[in-house]
Amino acid sequence: MAIVIQTYGSITSLDLAQIFISLVFTKHGLPVSIVSDRGSLFARYQEIFQLNFILKKMDRHRDFDSIHVSQDSPAGNLSKKFQSVQKVVKEEFDSAIRRFKKYADRNRAIPPDFQPGAKVWLASKNIKTTRPTKKPSKRWLGPFEVIKKIGSHAYHLKLPQKWKSVHPVFHVSLLEPVKQSAIQN
Structure with missing residues (x-):
């Protein structure tokens, strides 16, 4: 598959990285590799992907802050709220399951136990x-x-x-x- 993107004039590697992010990565995700017939200068990852720590993402490493959210940040507060809501909902589900089981077990008969030889x-x-x-x-x-x-x-x-x-x-x-x-x- 080839993607042709029109540009005006000459662009820097940072401009090219920005074009990749806005037009290619948003639709197709990060590429595993880039194959080019323009030589090794075209596919120099360090220059092309230095914008916005893209190199880390290409190595499939996650940014530490995205995994461990600071608890004082708005995202941390929202995370705490979601966890408390999730805990309440889980307790309500467990309570409902116990109630439903009690009523369902009323109609269940205990299976007979046949001994060998019966x-x-x-x-x-x-x-x-x-x-x-x-x-x-x-x-x-x-x-x-x-x-x-x-x-x-x-x-x-x-x-x-x-x-x-x-x-x-x-x-x-x-x-x-x-x-x-x-x-x-």
Whole structure:
């Protein structure tokens, strides 16, 4: 990409630096390098960029004052105000989150804890069967034996050999405990 800038008469390197700042850097940022067919005199960084500490910015160093603002300056006072407002807003958000969590937890049920060896029913919701439609199918399959608990909300079940294409780990919401009948035989 070439940028052609019209000038009148001869200009100094400081004038050229000012033109670069006002017309090129504001649109494209600082260049990483300058390639010129005019020889090494054209691309002497020390002369071209001595205006307004541009050399420091080309080396990607930041001015110390821009990082550490004096606390007595207007910018420092504004920074203190922003920090105090940010602290108040963060405290309000934390308070709102605690309130919302309290109300949301009212409707949450504690997941059942199945021990290894326990029998559970498996919801047929995500299981493909050979039946032509889902409507007459069983809602619960099993019972199956729990092998072990995986994480806080998943269980590994012992599935029949013909179900080898089905992954044996299921979320607790798909499981129901088998209730023993009060009637013998």
